[in-house]
Amino acid sequence: MKKAIFFLAVMFSVCMYPQDIEPTFEKVGKMVKATYFHENGEIAQTGYLLKGKLHGQWFMYDVSGKKIASGKYNEGKKSGKWFFWKGQILKEVDFAENRIVNVKNWNQSELVSVDK
Numbered sequence: 803m804k805k806a807i808f809f810l811a812v813m814f815s816v817c818m819y820p821q822d823i824e825p826t827f828e829k830v831g832k833m834v835k836a837t838y839f840h841e842n843g844e845i846a847q848t849g850y851l852l853k854g855k856l857h858g859q860w861f862m863y864d865v866s867g868k869k870i871a872s873g874k875y876n877e878g879k880k881s882g883k884w885f886f887w888k889g890q891i892l893k894e895v896d897f898a899e900n901r902i903v904n905v906k907n908w909n910q911s912e913l914v915s916v917d918k
Contacts, residue, residue, distance in 0.1 A: 833857065840865045852877070873897070 823839040833850040840846045844867045849860030855878035862871040873884030879900035886893040896904040 827851075849875070 825838045828835045838847040850858040856875035880897040892908040894906040
């Protein structure tokens with residue numbers, strides 16, 4: 803189960819999106835706000851870079867603009883709680899140093915399983 807969640811998490815990494823529309827980068831203080839797009843022009847991902855590494859809150863969207871994932875990076879590594887939406891299922895994945903430490907599956911606001 804953890805391998806499946808890890809594959810899902812990796813699937814949303816920045817390098818997996820083919821880019822026909824150039825991403826945008828905007829300096830915000832010490833960080834750079836990055837926005838990546840789907841081929842249809844909808845936002846695919848948005849978040850921040852610090853010293854060239856993913857850092858802070860990131861959001862991922864499907865081709866219709868619906869949010870499918872959100873979480874935080876700390877100097878290029880996934881950390882803390884990440885959320886992945888697919889239909890009626892919400893996966894809550896806890897990361898520590900880019901490694902999955904816990905997964906919870908939620909369905910319509912009810913806990914349906916816990917994997918450790």
